[in-house]
Amino acid sequence: MSKIKFYFIVLIAMITVSSCNKDNNDEEIIPPKPYAEQYPIDIAAIENYLNTHYISDVVNKPGFPEDQDVTISEITDASSPDQRSLMSYLNSNTLPRLTSRNVETSNEVGSPLGGLTYKIYTLVIREGVGNVGVGGEYPCNMDAVFAGYKGTLLDGTVFDSSNNGQTPFDLSSAGIIRGWSEAFPQFKTGWVSSNQDGTVNYNDFGVGVMFLPSAMGYYGNAQAGIPAYSPLVFSVKLYALKRADHDADGIPDFQEDVDPSHNRYMYVFATGVANPDDSDGDGIPDFLDIDDDNDTYSTRGEIKDKDGNYYAFDKIPDCSGDQTIANRLKRHLDKNCTKMNQ
Ligand SMILES: [Ca+2]
Ligand SMILES: [Ca+2]
Ligand SMILES: [Ca+2]
Ligand SMILES: [Ca+2]
Incomplete structure (x- = not known):
């Protein structure tokens, strides 16, 4: 009973948040275009962009705000080895690497975004790496990220930027475009070092570009500098992340991501959908x-020891108390095991 109540509250909170975010421009009463009509237009435009543009510059100035700024330009000489198309990096074994993944929406509550499957391309230019065990981590789609970004339209117009600052974003928030929660988990964080004057340096952070169909952005809701139905290009720097624990059960979301085939992505599905x-x-x-x-x-109770301290995730015992067998059934996932605080 208390569990049902809890989810009801979460649901209400989600509905409230999303309804607040919808009507920034209620002067238009034109019904939105069908998603199935707009998506093929968007993906064709994005793939054309990937075939006709190249990475013309990546700033290399470690410690400076403009470090790893990426410039993408239109190809003027297709025979030049310096103007390799973005698409030519598709599934490359080396960096830069362009990858694509499909975002399926048909199983989700309310079948949002027309229930279509959307292809998102991401270009990893630099893989984030950590230092002595800190950083070098992928966020999951429910985490918060600390990032820099520059947003452009396919014609190159810059519509927004973090101005080389570092900004926190909760990828699970209804106020964040869907494409960000789908694309940021393709990048890894770097690590932070402190200077004597109290400032910090961001080192070895993940760098790349995401290419989003309009439905993964603002779709028909025009924004300042963004016409309705615009595919979006974001060059991003992933400095750091903050793990979320949405159900506050003591296990962070990324460790409650069970399905390895959709690593780092978790969704709420419609009733009856496995x-x-x-x-x-x-x-x-x-x-x-x-x-x-x-x-x-x-x-929360099943993952504590007899002193009331949480086990490290990889030390949560099975029902017999074993903490070492790799594929043991941890006791919080064993419905026949009701051992608390031991
Ligand atoms: Ca849980
Ligand atoms: Ca949790
Ligand atoms: Ca339980
Ligand atoms: Ca469950």
């Missing part, structure tokens, strides 16, 4: 489930 990230099959994915095995004992 969710690979839902261990107990009760319709609530683990990252929102306060009782992941549905044994009526909260996950």
Whole structure:
């Protein structure tokens, strides 16, 4: 009962947040174009862009705000080896590497965005790496990121930028465009060092560009500098991340991501649709489930030792108390195991 109530509150909160974000420009009453009509136009325009543009500059000035600024220009001499098209890096074994992934929306609650499958391209120019075990991590689509960005239209017009600052964004927030939560998990963070004067340096952070169909951006809602139905190009720098624990059960979201085939991505599906990230099959994915095995004992209690301290995630025991067998069934996911605080 308390569990149902909890999700009801989460749902209400989500609906409230999204309805606040919708009507920034309510002067237009033109019905939006069907997604199935607009998406083929967008993806053709994006792929044309990838075939006709190249990386003309990447700034290399470590420690400076403009470090790793990326400039993309239109190809003027296709025979020049210095003007390799962005598309030529598709699935490259070396960096830069362009990859694509499909964002399926048909299983989600309310079948948003026309229930279509959207292709998102991301270009990784530099893989983020950590230092002595810190950083070099991928965010999941529910985490918060600390990032720099520059947004442009396909014609090169810059519509927004973090001006080489570092800005926090909660990828799970309804106020963030869908494309960001789908594309940021393709980049890794770097690491932060402190200077004697109290300032910090961002080192070895992930650098790249994301190419988003309009439905992954603002779709028909024109924004300052962004006409309706604009595909968006964001060059991004992923400095750092902050892990989320949406159900506050003591296990961060990224460790409640069960399905390895959709690594780093978790979704809420419509009632009756099996969710690979839902261990107990009760319709609530683990990252929102306060009782992941549905044994009526909260996950939070099942992952503490007898002194009330949380086990490190990879030390959570199985029902027998074993903490070493790699593929053991951890006891918070074992509905036949109701051991608390031991
Ligand atoms: Ca959690
Ligand atoms: Ca569940
Ligand atoms: Ca959980
Ligand atoms: Ca439980």
